[in-house]
Amino acid sequence: MQIRVFDRECEIDDSRIDADAATISERVREYEAGERTTFDLEIEYPDGFTGDVMRAIERVPAGETRTYGEVAAALETAPVAVGQACGRNPIPVVVPCHRIVGADSLTGYAGGLELKRRLLEHEGASIPDEP
Template identity: 70%
Template sequence: MQISIFGRDREIAASRIDAEPETIREQLREYEAGERTAFDLGIEYPDDFTGQVMQAMAEIPAGETRTYGDIARDLESAPIAVGQACGRNPVPIIVPCHRIVGVDSLTGYGGGLDLKRELLEHEGAVIPGEST
């Protein structure tokens, strides 16, 4: 399913979300307008490491970040494996892979670093490596 957030298009796997497309789009509009900080949607997590990383991402509140290393320690894995799992997240923004950052920089993001920065700024998060 194609979505638009801050003027950028992203693809999400609606089959992983237990909601009608219009409900998903409405919650995304509310998020973009600053009326929502968390999504109230049932997510079907893959039954593998990616699913474990997605569940860890889903627990990070808006306005906060975690490093790839933080998640790796929690899951007894490696930061690079966490980064790869973030890249496989089938429902970006709704499961907030943008909240996973490097120790001193944003690092990668499937939607591009400009969108990652915009999402984090929208949420009021501190961006690593950038002055406040």
């Protein structure tokens, strides 16, 4: 399904969320309005490494970031593998891969760096400078 967040379209795989489209959209609107920092939805994680990374990402509180290296260290893997798994996240925004940043820059985001920056600003997170 397509969701609109901060005037940007974002594709999420709603089949991985145990809620109807109206509920998901409502939670996104509440997030945008600052009424919630988590989505409180039951999620079906992919099997394997991508699911492990998504679970780690979901534990990063709103207003905070972690680097790809920090997540990689916690999972005993390489930062590039974490970045690739973030890119495979089928439910961005809901599982907040925007909170995972490079050591000295924002770096990639499926919804585009402008949306990543906007989401982090909305949450009050420190944003690394662009190279």
